[in-house]
Amino acid sequence: xxxxxxxxxxxxxxxxxxxxxxxxxxxxxxxxxxxxxxxxxxxxxxxxxxxxxxxxxxxxxxxxxxxxxxxxxxxxxxxxxxxxxxxxxxxxxxxxxxxxxxxxxxxxxxxxxxxxxxxxxxxxxxxxxxxxxxxxxxxxxxxxxxxxxxxxxxxxxxxxxxxxxxxxxxxxxxxxxxxxxxxxxxxxxxxxxxxxxxxxxxxxxxxxxxxxxxxxxxxxxxxxxxxxxxxxxxxxxxxxxxxxxxxxxxxxxxxxxxxxxxxxxx
Numbered sequence: 001x002x003x004x005x006x007x008x009x010x011x012x013x014x015x016x017x018x019x020x021x022x023x024x025x026x027x028x029x030x031x032x033x034x035x036x037x038x039x040x041x042x043x044x045x046x047x048x049x050x051x052x053x054x055x056x057x058x059x060x061x062x063x064x065x066x067x068x069x070x071x072x073x074x075x076x077x078x079x080x081x082x083x084x085x086x087x088x089x090x091x092x093x094x095x096x097x098x099x100x101x102x103x104x105x106x107x108x109x110x111x112x113x114x115x116x117x118x119x120x121x122x123x124x125x126x127x128x129x130x131x132x133x134x135x136x137x138x139x140x141x142x143x144x145x146x147x148x149x150x151x152x153x154x155x156x157x158x159x160x161x162x163x164x165x166x167x168x169x170x171x172x173x174x175x176x177x178x179x180x181x182x183x184x185x186x187x188x189x190x191x192x193x194x195x196x197x198x199x200x201x202x203x204x205x206x207x208x209x210x211x212x213x214x215x216x217x218x219x220x221x222x223x224x225x226x227x228x229x230x231x232x233x234x235x236x237x238x239x240x241x242x243x244x245x246x247x248x249x250x251x252x253x254x255x256x257x258x259x260x261x262x263x264x265x266x
Contacts, residue, residue, distance in 0.1 A: 008083075008252040009107045012049045015192040019046075023163035032061055036076075041152040041241040042259070043069045043076030050085040058086065062096045066260050075261040081106065082254035090258065098258035100168060105237040109249035111196070111232050118215035119220075120173055121207070124182065126215060129172045132158050137199070138172055138184040145202040157186070167191065169223055170200075173212050174190060177235070182207040185216040187232075194230040196220075213243055227229065 011015060019028045027038040034047040037201060047066050049189045055072055062078075069076040080090055090100070120126045129135060132154075139154030154183040154235045164187070185200035198220055203212050235255050236244055246253070 004250050004252055007250055010194060010231065010254060011108060013105070013197055014057070015190070015197075015233065016048045016189055017046055019044075019195075020078045021160065021164035021167055023159050025159075030063060031068075033063065036065060038072060038074060038076075040068065040156060043072075043074050045076060045078040049081070049083065050090065051144065052085040054088060055058070055088040058088065058092055059096070062092055062098075064100070064113070068094055069260065070262055073198065073262055075259060077101075078258045078260075079119075080256050080258055082256075090256070096260070098260045101257045101259055102237070102239055103254050103256045105197050105241045105251050106253045106255050107116060107236050107244050107249035107251050109221070109232045109234075109242060109244065109247065111221045111229055112216060114232060115225045115249050116218040117223035118219040119212040120212055120215045122210070123176050124173050124207075125176055126171060126173045126219060129170050129184075130161065134181075135161070135170060138170060138180045141172075141181040141184050141204070142200065142202050160188075171216055171219055173203075173216070175216075183212045183216065185220065187220040187228060189229060195233055196201075196231070197223045197228075198232055198234045201234075214247065217244070217247060 018036050019037055020026060022028060025039045027117050029036060033051045034045050037044040051058065065076060065078065077078040078093055078191055118126055129138065136154035138157065142153055143150040157170060168188050170186040171184065172181045173181050174180060183203035185198065188197040190196065190198060201213060201216060221232060234244060234249065241251065
């Protein structure tokens with residue numbers, strides 16, 4: 001059994017400061033200890049566990065990211081973890097105008113322990129989806145589940161598959177009668193690491209508590225095992241974390257997005 005400390009060390013060493021695979025229109029660059037991405041629905045900033053700067057130097061680093069995205073007219077997410085250093089990071093982000101969104105739990109599982117034959121309810125079909133129309137249908141499902149317009153997600157999934165098709169696999173569960181997507185999830189591989197990232201994992205309310213979420217975890221874990229990937233990591237919501245815990249995932253830290261949004265012109 002892999003202990004929590006080993007999992008967290010592996011996560012810190014391999015999954016910090018990793019960006020999205022390059023694609024047209026996406027800007028990926030480093031500024032000191034952080035990596036930033038621009039040119040998608042909102043910018044993204046991430047860094048190592050210890051940024052190595054504090055005080056006025058950290059304030060200047062934060063201000064540079066904010067001002068960079070302000071000049072582009074884009075909002076930006078700074079991804080923090082609960083064990084980040086320096087401890088002053090989140091307070092300094094707030095002081096610079098970044099606002100925290102919901103905290104999630106970072107959980108890690110051993111892919112081989114989680115993989116299995118996915119079992120979905122009678123009357124539904126689980127399949128890998130690749131067509132643009134299907135990926136847009138996945139985005140529509142996510143929008144319905146979360147009650148907000150996430151249509152950009154379809155375009156991002158399409159762009160990711162176009163630029164690096166081997167690094168992302170999307171699965172959907174559909175109602176056999178209506179053809180409607182009732183649940184969806186995807187797995188993102190990070191070549192050169194022991195990890196793959198599980199995302200999506202959303203199900204329409206009427207189809208919950210039927211084992212669909214577990215089936216999507218199992219099929220993605222099986223795909224990871226087939227690729228020789230050792231670990232799976234999830235930024236889990238309060239709803240997902242208990243399910244993943246029962247499947248053998250271990251909570252190793254928390255993650256909170258701090259978001260800066262440009263003022264809307266009147």
